[in-house]
Amino acid sequence: MRIRGIAGWGGAVLFPVALAWSQVAGSGSEPYYSPSQAIAAMLSMSLLIGVLRRRPLLALVMMLLGCVFVVAFAGPGYQSGRSPFLPFLAVDLAVAFIVATRASRVSTVAVVLSLVVQVLAIAGFSSGQDLLTNVEIAVLAIATAFMAGRLLRERREHAAALRSRAVADAVTAERLRIARELHDMVAHTIGIVALQAGAAKRVIDTQPARAREALGEVETASRDTLSGLRRMLGALRLAESEAAPLHDLPGLADLDRLAEATTAAGVRVDVRRRGEPRPLPPEVDLSAFRIIQEAVTNVVRHADTRSCEVSIDYQDEDLTIDVADGGRGHGAAPGTGYGLVGMRERVALLHGDFTAGPRPEGGFRVTARLPLPTGVT
Template identity: 35%
Template sequence: MTVPATEADVDQRLVDALFAVGVSLAVAVVIAADLDETGRAEPGAYLFALAFGTLVLARRRLPRLVLGLTVLGIFVYYMVGYPPIGIALPAVVALYSTAEAGHTRWAVAAGALLVVVAATALIHEGRPLDYLFSYELLTNVALVAAAIALGLSVRARREAREHQERLHRVLVAEQHRQVQQQLHDERMRIARDLHDVVGHTLSVIAVHGNVASEAIARDDEAARRAVQQIAETASGTMRELRATVRALREPGTEPERGALGLSAVPQLVAAAREAGVEVTARLEVPDHRLDGAVDAAAYRIVQEALTNVLRHSGARHASVRARLRDGAVAIAVTDDGRGTTAVTRPGAGLVGMQERAAVLGGQVTFGTSDEGGFAVHAVLPVRVGS
């Protein structure tokens, strides 16, 4: 199967072809001029010109070999006795290509060899030293140095461009990773919210449903209050779920949290009391003292802790306390239930509380309370990033 050439490959071949034609023509013109009037501008000399140009076509794949054959060809050309073409002219492209390929020492060594051999030959021919140093040697050194310097410059620019491209790819990959991490964090936050909201709501509904079923025909007022509590809890939960669905449909937007914060804890306490657990609350945190994210996380931690009290502890009494301490808000939810015996292993709710706190730079611990029940302790910074 033939692999189609890319645009870059075509451009490189075109440049190499132009170089080859340029070298062949330049050498051929100098041969034809025969400045020393040797009378030996024969077809064989032009074959050398063609050979020098043909070697250039392989300069990208085999730069050192092309340079070596070019230098050898120059020596053979002069040994045969063809018209002078300058010692450096046929090798300019080969020197440039070798330096561009990163073989600077090869290029410098070959250039020095050409200059030294040319100078030695001219001295042997009896040429005046002033001519040698003022024109011939200076011209050869200038051509060799310019070819090598140009090759190094092109290589340096190419490496700088490649470095910039690699850096750009790294930056793009890092940005993509950050976006993916943000999406993951957003999904985890929404999952924790859903778990807390649905878990608390179902616990309240289950407890009040039992109260209502037991009170029917015995205490209609108690049954009515239980059913009303179920309706209010379900209605509030539906509002939160709709806000969460909007956040899922429009990534990057914050759900409407309404009054969710420590100021909404009294509603949680009232719902727990209606479910049969005597809850006391001491909220010693002034309004608007906490960042919104911290306030919402504190509310969710209290909500999940009270949900566990209703679902697992079998407690009759529970307490909620939130206060400022050492530049942080300390939260404690304790009960007089079965304690750690009711928790065989940390569930999603307890893990979710720890994750919420960790994201904000805080922590959550849990275990047996002083009364023998279960206790949840959380410490959160007052301000995010503090």
């Protein structure tokens, strides 16, 4: 950074020397002011790029003074068509840069200052038809520079807004993902713990062995959930923007353990598989397990039944999940819970289909179809 500063201000120091040399060295080659002198003046103004980035108005003032020097050096007798006002194009480029990168107040000062100096310089060193033509060119050049700068500024601001929105959407999506994981993990365990604790309380005096077994199930479920929470909190502590690794989270391979724990809590879970079970993409595997877990949890908490049936159908392009029970239904009033909402969100993220509602014959059914990526066999 210090080297850049030295180079930038060094260019500002060399600028007047280079500008004067470009005019004096070329003054004797032709009897009139030549385009080569104007081009040399523009090139010498490139030495002010470092100052333009740090002190834009100071660099602009130095450019304007340099252009006035060029016009004064050419004098009022330059030949028509050999305009000394060409170096003002460098000023117009600087104005476009200032408008594109600086605040409106600084941009306004730059535009007005540049326009006034150019018009005064043209009025002092040209006359007749050349005066009107040169003023018109100057005004059009400033207007073009202003519009180009505004366009670049708006595009930059729009790109920044899109990036900010993308970051906000990513944060929201990650927050919802964490909320779904916490809900699905904790809700199931709380349901199992509540059932087992209630059973232990009822039989602790008459059947102490059964009570100890129920409390053992409570301990196991609690430890499993605590382990899952620790893994999730560990992932959240990582100083990375990526989501928690999916390979550490449960999948359909853990379904039998889920069924055993729920059956031990008093609600039998019959698991039926159709098709050929095979490895699934991590996001599909996790979502399928969580959907079944939440559906079974709803059966435990709301259905008032002793059993439910879980069907998994492995097809070529889809994985279909169906959880049905014969209880009294657990379609709670809208807005009273997040279970169905979380399941629907999981399915939507995978571009699948989801339905949930009472069965005509009684009970409740949850069905989800999860598309499988091409190549999963």
